[in-house]
Amino acid sequence: MERIAAVAAGQGHPGRYQILAAINAVHTSAMDVRDTDWSQVVTLYDQLAGIDPSPIVALNRAVALAEVDGPEVALAVVDRLDLGGYHAYHATCADLLRRLGRSADARAAYEKAIELAGNSAEVAYLTRRRDQLGLN
Numbered sequence: 001m002e003r004i005a006a007v008a009a010g011q012g013h014p015g016r017y018q019i020l021a022a023i024n025a026v027h028t029s030a031m032d033v034r035d036t037d038w039s040q041v042v043t044l045y046d047q048l049a050g051i052d053p054s055p056i057v058a059l060n061r062a063v064a065l066a067e068v069d070g071p072e073v074a075l076a077v078v079d080r081l082d083l084g085g086y087h088a089y090h091a092t093c094a095d096l097l098r099r100l101g102r103s104a105d106a107r108a109a110y111e112k113a114i115e116l117a118g119n120s121a122e123v124a125y126l127t128r129r130r131d132q133l134g135l136n
Contacts (some may be wrong), residue, residue, distance in 0.1 A: 003078065019047055019051070045057060046061070049061065051120075071095075075100070078092055086116070090110070094126075096107035103133045
């Protein structure tokens with residue numbers, strides 16, 4: 001799997017699917033999420049953004065960036081995205097705000113994500129995350 005990531009990151013001109021496969025390879029090669037090579041994931045998302053400069057790619061990159069540079073840096077990126085109608089945007093904001101200790105803001109973001117979520121499994125997950133904030 002690491003070979004896939006290395007090929008996509010440094011050789012030739014990989015396409016969208018090769019880069020996505022490389023991102024997946026980095027994730028699946030880690031024994032635990034804490035062992036993920038987040039710097040490599042950010043680099044791969046940078047490469048993907050060169051092919052597909054969409055706000056969804058930027059949002060996914062910000063998730064990885066939070067692991068490298070912290071939630072405050074990632075939130076600054078996320079705040080510039082125009083994805084107000086996308087539940088994952090609000091879920092990402094909520095998680096970053098939670099990590100920054102901004103529970104009231106995180107709760108509001110979880111509420112918006114729950115409102116926009118497309119299925120019951122997502123609603124249940126987001127509701128659990130919201131409820132873990134307590135009553136701060």
